[in-house]
Amino acid sequence: MRDELQSVTWIRELARPYLSGFSPGLESSRVLRGYRFSRSLGRGKTVEVGFFAGYLLGNKGFEPFEPAPPECILFAYVHPRRGALHQQLVARPNGLFRSTHRYISWLTHHPPRFQFSETSTAALARHLPVSCWPEGRRAHYARNFLTEGLAWLVRSALVRRLASESLQKEAAQNRYAFASGADRA
Numbered sequence: 001m002r003d004e005l006q007s008v009t010w011i012r013e014l015a016r017p018y019l020s021g022f023s024p025g026l027e028s029s030r031v032l033r034g035y036r037f038s039r040s041l042g043r044g045k046t047v048e049v050g051f052f053a054g055y056l057l058g059n060k061g062f063e064p065f066e067p068a069p070p071e072c073i074l075f076a077y078v079h080p081r082r083g084a085l086h087q088q089l090v091a092r093p094n095g096l097f098r099s100t101h102r103y104i105s106w107l108t109h110h111p112p113r114f115q116f117s118e119t120s121t122a123a124l125a126r127h128l129p130v131s132c133w134p135e136g137r138r139a140h141y142a143r144n145f146l147t148e149g150l151a152w153l154v155r156s157a158l159v160r161r162l163a164s165e166s167l168q169k170e171a172a173q174n175r176y177a178f179a180s181g182a183d184r185a
Helices: 002-006 009-015 084-091 096-107 138-155 158-163 165-180
Strands: 023-028 032-041 047-056 071-079 124-129
Touching: 009 023, 009 032, 009 047, 009 138, 047 084, 047 138, 047 158, 071 084, 071 096, 071 138, 084 096, 096 124, 096 138, 096 158, 124 138, 138 158
Parallel strands: none
Antiparallel strands: 023 032, 032 047, 047 071, 071 124
16 A cells, blocks of 8 residues: 555656646655645745645544544645634634634535635645545546645635745735734733
Protein backbone atom coordinates (compact mmCIF):
# COMPACT_ATOMS: atom_id res chain seq x y z
CA MET A 1 0.00 0.00 0.00
CA ARG A 2 2.78 2.47 0.89
CA ASP A 3 4.39 2.00 -2.57
CA GLU A 4 1.29 3.45 -4.20
CA LEU A 5 1.64 6.57 -2.05
CA GLN A 6 5.32 7.20 -2.84
CA SER A 7 4.89 8.72 -6.28
CA VAL A 8 3.34 12.18 -6.01
CA THR A 9 4.91 13.98 -8.97
CA TRP A 10 1.61 13.76 -10.86
CA ILE A 11 -0.06 15.98 -8.24
CA ARG A 12 1.87 19.09 -9.28
CA GLU A 13 0.72 18.82 -12.90
CA LEU A 14 -2.83 17.89 -11.92
CA ALA A 15 -3.23 20.92 -9.62
CA ARG A 16 -1.35 23.50 -11.72
CA PRO A 17 -4.36 24.71 -13.80
CA TYR A 18 -6.56 24.93 -10.70
CA LEU A 19 -4.02 26.71 -8.49
CA SER A 20 -2.41 29.21 -10.85
CA GLY A 21 -0.84 32.05 -8.89
CA PHE A 22 0.47 29.68 -6.23
CA SER A 23 4.01 28.29 -6.18
CA PRO A 24 4.27 24.49 -5.88
CA GLY A 25 6.68 22.88 -3.46
CA LEU A 26 7.21 19.20 -2.69
CA GLU A 27 6.40 18.27 0.89
CA SER A 28 7.54 14.98 2.33
CA SER A 29 7.37 14.43 6.07
CA ARG A 30 6.08 11.85 8.52
CA VAL A 31 2.66 13.51 8.33
CA LEU A 32 2.30 14.80 4.74
CA ARG A 33 3.46 13.65 1.31
CA GLY A 34 2.45 15.70 -1.71
CA TYR A 35 2.61 19.29 -2.88
CA ARG A 36 2.01 22.55 -1.07
CA PHE A 37 0.87 25.37 -3.33
CA SER A 38 1.59 28.63 -1.56
CA ARG A 39 1.66 32.37 -1.91
CA SER A 40 3.60 34.61 0.47
CA LEU A 41 1.93 37.86 1.49
CA GLY A 42 2.81 41.04 3.28
CA ARG A 43 5.87 43.23 3.32
CA GLY A 44 8.15 40.77 5.05
CA LYS A 45 6.53 37.76 3.31
CA THR A 46 5.94 36.23 6.74
CA VAL A 47 2.32 35.37 6.00
CA GLU A 48 1.48 32.48 3.71
CA VAL A 49 -1.78 31.26 2.23
CA GLY A 50 -2.25 28.21 0.10
CA PHE A 51 -3.29 24.66 -0.46
CA PHE A 52 -1.93 21.16 0.01
CA ALA A 53 -2.77 18.19 -2.21
CA GLY A 54 -1.49 14.72 -1.47
CA TYR A 55 -1.49 12.16 1.30
CA LEU A 56 -1.91 12.40 5.05
CA LEU A 57 0.34 9.79 6.66
CA GLY A 58 -0.13 10.74 10.33
CA ASN A 59 -2.61 12.51 12.60
CA LYS A 60 -0.43 15.26 14.11
CA GLY A 61 -2.04 18.66 13.54
CA PHE A 62 -5.13 17.15 11.93
CA GLU A 63 -6.87 15.70 15.00
CA PRO A 64 -10.01 17.88 14.63
CA PHE A 65 -10.76 16.06 11.37
CA GLU A 66 -10.48 12.58 12.97
CA PRO A 67 -8.46 11.13 10.08
CA ALA A 68 -7.65 7.44 9.54
CA PRO A 69 -4.23 7.61 7.81
CA PRO A 70 -3.12 6.97 5.24
CA GLU A 71 -5.59 9.29 3.55
CA CYS A 72 -5.82 11.34 0.41
CA ILE A 73 -6.19 14.97 1.50
CA LEU A 74 -6.76 18.39 0.01
CA PHE A 75 -6.70 21.40 2.30
CA ALA A 76 -6.47 25.19 2.38
CA TYR A 77 -4.54 27.07 5.05
CA VAL A 78 -3.33 30.43 6.36
CA HIS A 79 0.04 30.59 8.13
CA PRO A 80 0.81 31.58 10.84
CA ARG A 81 -2.20 29.89 12.37
CA ARG A 82 -2.75 32.46 15.13
CA GLY A 83 -1.73 35.51 13.10
CA ALA A 84 -3.86 38.51 12.21
CA LEU A 85 -4.71 37.30 8.71
CA HIS A 86 -5.69 33.88 10.06
CA GLN A 87 -7.98 35.63 12.52
CA GLN A 88 -9.56 37.62 9.70
CA LEU A 89 -9.94 34.83 7.12
CA VAL A 90 -10.51 31.78 9.34
CA ALA A 91 -11.53 32.62 12.91
CA ARG A 92 -14.09 35.37 12.29
CA PRO A 93 -17.74 34.23 12.12
CA ASN A 94 -18.10 35.59 8.56
CA GLY A 95 -14.51 35.00 7.47
CA LEU A 96 -13.64 33.80 3.98
CA PHE A 97 -12.93 30.20 5.02
CA ARG A 98 -16.16 29.78 7.02
CA SER A 99 -18.30 31.26 4.25
CA THR A 100 -16.52 29.08 1.67
CA HIS A 101 -17.18 26.03 3.85
CA ARG A 102 -20.89 26.88 4.06
CA TYR A 103 -21.10 27.39 0.30
CA ILE A 104 -19.26 24.19 -0.63
CA SER A 105 -21.26 22.19 1.94
CA TRP A 106 -24.48 23.45 0.38
CA LEU A 107 -23.29 22.41 -3.10
CA THR A 108 -21.78 19.04 -2.21
CA HIS A 109 -24.31 16.24 -2.38
CA HIS A 110 -22.15 13.29 -1.38
CA PRO A 111 -19.44 12.57 1.17
CA PRO A 112 -16.71 13.23 1.86
CA ARG A 113 -17.51 16.87 2.34
CA PHE A 114 -15.05 19.61 3.18
CA GLN A 115 -14.59 20.15 6.90
CA PHE A 116 -13.77 23.41 8.64
CA SER A 117 -11.45 23.95 11.62
CA GLU A 118 -10.07 27.17 13.01
CA THR A 119 -7.60 25.28 15.24
CA SER A 120 -6.04 22.79 12.83
CA THR A 121 -3.08 23.27 10.52
CA ALA A 122 -5.68 23.05 7.76
CA ALA A 123 -8.61 25.46 7.93
CA LEU A 124 -10.65 23.75 5.21
CA ALA A 125 -9.99 20.10 4.40
CA ARG A 126 -11.42 17.22 2.41
CA HIS A 127 -9.97 13.79 3.08
CA LEU A 128 -10.67 10.12 2.56
CA PRO A 129 -8.84 6.95 3.68
CA VAL A 130 -7.07 5.29 0.76
CA SER A 131 -8.12 1.92 2.20
CA CYS A 132 -11.60 2.48 0.72
CA TRP A 133 -10.08 2.22 -2.77
CA PRO A 134 -8.89 -1.04 -4.38
CA GLU A 135 -5.18 -1.77 -4.12
CA GLY A 136 -3.40 -1.07 -7.36
CA ARG A 137 -5.96 1.62 -8.30
CA ARG A 138 -5.40 4.06 -5.43
CA ALA A 139 -3.43 6.61 -7.48
CA HIS A 140 -6.23 6.63 -10.06
CA TYR A 141 -8.89 7.22 -7.40
CA ALA A 142 -6.70 9.83 -5.70
CA ARG A 143 -6.50 11.77 -8.99
CA ASN A 144 -10.29 11.77 -9.26
CA PHE A 145 -10.70 12.76 -5.60
CA LEU A 146 -8.23 15.66 -5.87
CA THR A 147 -9.64 16.86 -9.20
CA GLU A 148 -13.15 17.03 -7.75
CA GLY A 149 -11.96 18.84 -4.62
CA LEU A 150 -9.87 21.33 -6.58
CA ALA A 151 -12.86 22.06 -8.80
CA TRP A 152 -14.96 22.85 -5.69
CA LEU A 153 -12.27 25.22 -4.40
CA VAL A 154 -12.13 27.03 -7.74
CA ARG A 155 -15.93 27.19 -8.08
CA SER A 156 -16.23 28.62 -4.58
CA ALA A 157 -13.81 31.42 -5.58
CA LEU A 158 -11.48 30.61 -2.68
CA VAL A 159 -8.52 30.12 -5.02
CA ARG A 160 -9.13 33.43 -6.80
CA ARG A 161 -9.70 35.34 -3.58
CA LEU A 162 -6.56 33.97 -1.90
CA ALA A 163 -4.52 34.84 -5.00
CA SER A 164 -5.91 38.38 -5.27
CA GLU A 165 -3.80 41.47 -4.88
CA SER A 166 -6.31 42.95 -2.42
CA LEU A 167 -5.47 40.10 -0.04
CA GLN A 168 -1.80 41.08 -0.39
CA LYS A 169 -2.66 44.61 0.75
CA GLU A 170 -4.80 43.32 3.64
CA ALA A 171 -1.93 41.14 4.82
CA ALA A 172 0.42 44.12 4.81
CA GLN A 173 -2.10 46.21 6.76
CA ASN A 174 -2.73 43.40 9.25
CA ARG A 175 1.00 42.92 9.74
CA TYR A 176 1.36 46.63 10.47
CA ALA A 177 -1.62 46.62 12.83
CA PHE A 178 -0.30 43.53 14.63
CA ALA A 179 3.20 44.98 14.95
CA SER A 180 1.87 48.30 16.28
CA GLY A 181 -0.53 46.62 18.70
CA ALA A 182 -3.55 48.20 17.02
CA ASP A 183 -5.44 44.89 16.90
CA ARG A 184 -4.96 44.09 20.57
CA ALA A 185 -8.15 45.32 22.20
